[in-house]
Amino acid sequence: VDIVLRSLVIFxxxxxxxxxxxxxxxxxxxxxxxxxxxxxxxxxxxxxTQDDYSVTGAALAVATFALLAVLLSWLSFRFRRLxxxxxxxxxxxxxxxxxxxxxxxxxxxxLEELAAQARLQQIESLDDVRWAVLETSGAISFIHK
Amino acid sequence: MTKRNPPAPLERAxxxxxxxxxxxxxxxxxxxxxxxxxxxxxxADVFGQRPxxxxxxxxxxxLSVSSPTAVRGGLIFQARFDVDxxxxxxxxxxxxxxxxxxxxxxxSVQPDPVGWAQDRGRNVLDFGHFPPGRKLTVRLQxxxxxxxxxxxxxxxxxxxxxxxxxxxxxxxxxxx
Numbered sequence: 001v002d003i004v005l006r007s008l009v010i011f012x013x014x015x016x017x018x019x020x021x022x023x024x025x026x027x028x029x030x031x032x033x034x035x036x037x038x039x040x041x042x043x044x045x046x047x048x049t050q051d052d053y054s055v056t057g058a059a060l061a062v063a064t065f066a067l068l069a070v071l072l073s074w075l076s077f078r079f080r081r082l083x084x085x086x087x088x089x090x091x092x093x094x095x096x097x098x099x100x101x102x103x104x105x106x107x108x109x110x111l112e113e114l115a116a117q118a119r120l121q122q123i124e125s126l127d128d129v130r131w132a133v134l135e136t137s138g139a140i141s142f143i144h145k
Numbered sequence: 146m147t148k149r150n151p152p153a154p155l156e157r158a159x160x161x162x163x164x165x166x167x168x169x170x171x172x173x174x175x176x177x178x179x180x181x182x183x184x185x186x187x188x189a190d191v192f193g194q195r196p197x198x199x200x201x202x203x204x205x206x207x208l209s210v211s212s213p214t215a216v217r218g219g220l221i222f223q224a225r226f227d228v229d230x231x232x233x234x235x236x237x238x239x240x241x242x243x244x245x246x247x248x249x250x251x252x253s254v255q256p257d258p259v260g261w262a263q264d265r266g267r268n269v270l271d272f273g274h275f276p277p278g279r280k281l282t283v284r285l286q287x288x289x290x291x292x293x294x295x296x297x298x299x300x301x302x303x304x305x306x307x308x309x310x311x312x313x314x315x316x317x318x319x320x321x
Contacts (some may be wrong), residue, residue, distance in 0.1 A: 089166070091163070
């Protein structure tokens with residue numbers, strides 16, 4: 001019971017934390033962000049299993065996390081109105097080569113970052129882009145003119 | 146010139162002008178404030194485990210209890226009891242509430258009492274005769290059991306035999 005409840009609380013905490021942090025930070029993992037994520041995983045582990053070194057304990061924690069992930073996915077699929085809460089919504093960052101400053105500021109994305117993401121997709125200049133959209137996954141999709 | 150619509154199913158109002166989405170940013174800000182408040186509370190020792198000291202002057206003795214009032218599952222901590230004896234005590238006893246033992250693993254007691262009994266749910270640690278001017282310092286080393294949770298009374302009484310000399314009332318909270 002204890003491990004399942006702990007897993008539930010930690011899962012909820014991580015979910016809220018990830019929604020607060022913002023999807024951009026999660027998709028554009030710099031080396032430092034990656035290290036932070038690994039460290040968070042290590043810190044969380046002790047809170048969930050504490051002094052329980054058993055296979056049963058680990059299986060319970062993993063099963064709880066997996067089940068909750070499936071549950072969230074099902075809720076998002078089944079109930080359309082929950083999708084913005086669970087997954088977020090896309091945001092257009094650039095229209096006809098012109099950056100939408102308010103939307104960029106809201107997602108803490110600089111023009112330089114946007115241009116870098118465009119270059120990664122073989123786009124030379126933002127002037128060549130009709131739409132740049134920050135997707136719910138945190139990736140930025142570019143649509144040519 | 147009319148503006149082009151974004152690729153379906155994106156909509157200008159929702160995904161470009163962000164109409165009706167002001168609340169999202171405020172929810173995020175409130176979340177950040179809540180996390181910050183949680184950290185501030187931790188820095189203010191709400192979740193332990195800085196020891197706090199409670200004192201009581203009694204009939205010929207002075208009792209001082211130093212122990213955290215908030216601890217968390219798995220933590221190791223020390224409780225310290227100081228008794229300054231001003232008048233002779235023939236049979237010095239330290240009476241500890243059950244809250245000092247419930248859900249806690251007692252690793253060591255220093256010094257060992259000459260006797261240890263129970264009286265109406267309280268643990269009675271007997272240290273024998275103490276002349277005036279002597280001081281008794283008892284240290285109990287604990288570890289919090291991971292499944293422990295909640296608030297418990299941790300009253301402490303100093304007695305000479307069955308006669309109460311000094312009393313300290315305190316509570317401790319165990320956080321998960």
